[in-house]
Amino acid sequence: MDKISIKGGLRLNGRIPISGAKNAALPLMVASLLTDEPLILTNVPQLADIVFMADLLRSFGVSVDWKPGTKLGEGGTYRLQADRVRGSTAEYDTVRKMRASFFVLGPLVTRLGLAKVSLPGGCAIGARPVDLHLRGLQAMGATIDLAQGYVIADAPAGLTGGEVVFPTVTVGATENVLMAACLAKGTTVIVNAAREPEIVDLGNCLTAMGAKITGLGTSRIVVDGVDRLHGATHSVLPDRIETGTYAIATAIAGGEVELTNTSPDLVASLLDVLVLVGAEVSSTGTGFKVARDGFHPRSVSVNTAPFPGFPTDLQAQFMALMTIAEGSSRIRETIFENRFMHVPELIRMGADIKVEGDSAIVTGVPKLMGAPVMATDLRASSSLVLAGLAAEGETIVNRVYHLDRGFERLEEKLRGVGANIERLSA
Ligand SMILES: CC(=O)N[C@H]1[C@@H](OP(=O)(O)OP(=O)(O)OC[C@H]2O[C@@H](n3ccc(=O)[nH]c3=O)[C@H](O)[C@@H]2O)O[C@H](CO)[C@@H](O)[C@@H]1O
Ligand SMILES: C=C(OP(=O)(O)O)C(=O)O
Numbered sequence: 395m396d397k398i399s400i401k402g403g404l405r406l407n408g409r410i411p412i413s414g415a416k417n418a419a420l421p422l423m424v425a426s427l428l429t430d431e432p433l434i435l436t437n438v439p440q441l442a443d444i445v446f447m448a449d450l451l452r453s454f455g456v457s458v459d460w461k462p463g464t465k466l467g468e469g470g471t472y473r474l475q476a477d478r479v480r481g482s483t484a485e486y487d488t489v490r491k492m493r494a495s496f497f498v499l500g501p502l503v504t505r506l507g508l509a510k511v512s513l514p515g516g517c518a519i520g521a522r523p524v525d526l527h528l529r530g531l532q533a534m535g536a537t538i539d540l541a542q543g544y545v546i547a548d549a550p551a552g553l554t555g556g557e558v559v560f561p562t563v564t565v566g567a568t569e570n571v572l573m574a575a576c577l578a579k580g581t582t583v584i585v586n587a588a589r590e591p592e593i594v595d596l597g598n599c600l601t602a603m604g605a606k607i608t609g610l611g612t613s614r615i616v617v618d619g620v621d622r623l624h625g626a627t628h629s630v631l632p633d634r635i636e637t638g639t640y641a642i643a644t645a646i647a648g649g650e651v652e653l654t655n656t657s658p659d660l661v662a663s664l665l666d667v668l669v670l671v672g673a674e675v676s677s678t679g680t681g682f683k684v685a686r687d688g689f690h691p692r693s694v695s696v697n698t699a700p701f702p703g704f705p706t707d708l709q710a711q712f713m714a715l716m717t718i719a720e721g722s723s724r725i726r727e728t729i730f731e732n733r734f735m736h737v738p739e740l741i742r743m744g745a746d747i748k749v750e751g752d753s754a755i756v757t758g759v760p761k762l763m764g765a766p767v768m769a770t771d772l773r774a775s776s777s778l779v780l781a782g783l784a785a786e787g788e789t790i791v792n793r794v795y796h797l798d799r800g801f802e803r804l805e806e807k808l809r810g811v812g813a814n815i816e817r818l819s820a
Contacts, residue, residue: 398805400766400782401814405649410640411467411578412656413439413802414630414683418592420494420597421569423447426456426474427501428576429603431625437469438630439802442795446492448472453488454502455480463532467655469630479506483785486512486543492799496524497566500574503536503547507531510546518770520730530558530571534578543604555580555619563700568594568615571636575617576605584615590701591660595631602626634660636801638708639776641665641684643808645673646715647783650685658682663704667712670694671719680724693721693758698728710736710777717745719758720783726753737769737772743781743789761786770809779804781812790818 401420414437418619423449426433438444440462444604448458451474457689460472460717470570482502489495492703502509517714518652528538528545534553539546555578558571568588573596575582587593591613603626606618626668628729644651645668658677663674665682672692674685693716698706716723717740727733737747742765746757775796782789797804805815 395792395820397820398797399790399796399816399818400764400779400786400789400791401782402500402762402781402785402789404647404812406644406647406651406811406813407649407726408699409530409567409652409654410807411465411654412637412640413467414469414633415592415633415635416441416443416800417593417635419444419493420640421445421497421573421592422498422597422628423451423472424501425503425573425596425599426604427454427479427505428573429623429625430475430477432473432475433603433625435474436470436578436627436629436696437612438472439469441800442798443494443800446488447494447630450484450488450495450498453783454498464669465804466810474541479783480660482509487626489514490720492567493522496527497570497573499527499545499547500531500710503531503549504553504574504577507550507552508548510544513540513545516703517734518573518735522730526560526562526564526567527570530560530567531574533558534571534574534582536624540788552583553578555582555617557583557585559573559585560587564675565590565593568593569790572597572615572617576600576617576623580619582616582617582619583637585613587613587615588700589613591631591634599626599628602628603779605798630751632637632656632660634775635705635707637661638664639703639711639780639801640788641668642708642715643780643783644713645691646670646718646780648686648689649756650683650811652678652681652683654681656681663702664708664711664712667696667704673764691715693719694722696723697726700729706733707773709733710774711780713747713754713756714740714777714780717747717759717762717781722755722757724755725752728752735770736777739769739778740781742767743785744782762780763787766792769796772796776801783808
């Protein structure tokens with residue numbers, strides 16, 4: 395299994411081009427199931443999860459062709475065409491590896507009247523139930539049965555619009571219901587919808603495919619069903635989690651880095667906090683710059699929250715920064731109940747962190763020390779890379795396959811701004 399070695403202590407300087415968002419690209423690829431015409435997606439990042447999704451869609455008879463981008467940060471182009479959909483079962487082995495596989499449930503049942511998708515099960519960051527996905531589709535007339543670990547959604551005469559009220563903000567269930575509603579008969583109203591930029595991106599693509607959607611980016615989305623959708627070309631929005639991760643990398647290592655092909659608006663909640671930490675942030679034509687020069691970061695407390703709040707997917711990376719800040723911070727995780735798996739690993743590097751219920755109390759130490767570490771999920775792994783940038787000596791991050799799920803050419807991007815980082819192939 396590959397490992398990543400980081401020799402810490404170097405400041406970062408230069409430019410990092412940001413890739414397309416994994417969490418936008420995955421549901422956008424699934425949206426191809428809603429039409430028999432080609433859906434062309436550009437700025438698609440080259441990641442393990444994208445390859446999984448392409449394989450899953452191929453298993454349903456979708457033709458998937460792609461060509462990679464040529465430059466660092468330039469995404470690939472995917473052409474997906476679901477004119478001969480032949481299957482409607484997403485097997486356990488695929489859904490287990492990648493939870494976004496569950497997003498096919500709504501599109502398959504609305505297009506074919508039947509879908510069978512494995513329950514995803516728990517994962518490293520929490521139980522992650524799918525009850526709200528199912529309740530949403532039931533509100534649109536689907537019959538849901540559970541058998542041998544599979545969800546069977548049945549709507550032989552198609553779905554009908556309804557009111558879907560989410561008691562909790564859920565990105566995935568909003569996406570599942572949004573896609574299903576496009577081909578349902580009548581109007582669907584999604585109440586307490588997620589407002590994440592990835593939902594807006596998906597909605598914009600569906601609109602380009604002929605869907606009738608209003609309220610994107612608000613907590614009330616209204617979809618008037620249409621008989622059919624057509625093909626479209628859509629560019630995947632920049633990855634705000636990758637953007638935020640490299641912004642924090644600059645704050646932890648010091649130096650000045652410009653993040654291009656992105657927008658400060660996507661990570662406004664993080665940038666507000668980084669300014670309090672002591673970083674300088676300034677917009678540029680194609681993104682923004684982050685700089686931290688000559689002084690220690692200050693401690694700032696954060697609570698994770700749905701967009702536009704502080705993203706749970708940046709919590710681990712921000713915690714790495716707080717381990718070397720002056721003073722103490724409280725980092726409260728409100729979205730997932732078990733998203734502190736990075737804490738013991740950061741402690742192995744010399745951090746002072748105590749977990750109290752849903753919060754981690756981080757007291758800054760003068761320096762971290764390199765160590766062999768390993769994380770059990772994607773963003774936790776990236777937090778260990780960031781800690782390694784600031785640590786004295788060598789950090790070896792094991793289980794690199796987590797990082798490959800969500801960070802395109804991470805070593806190359808960090809090396810390009812002066813980090814001493816390399817992949818050690820097994
Ligand atoms: C592929 C993708 O886009 N993944 C993102 C998506 O995950 P995902 O879509 O799985 O996360 P959700 O927004 O659905 O989860 C939010 C909360 O709702 C709960 N919940 C969710 C569904 C459900 O049926 N029942 C239920 O109780 C979850 O357990 C969690 O506590 O949003 C998360 C929250 O921003 C991010 O961390 C993930 O990176
Ligand atoms: C948690 C994430 O992904 P997933 O929802 O696929 O587990 C993530 O992207 O940080």
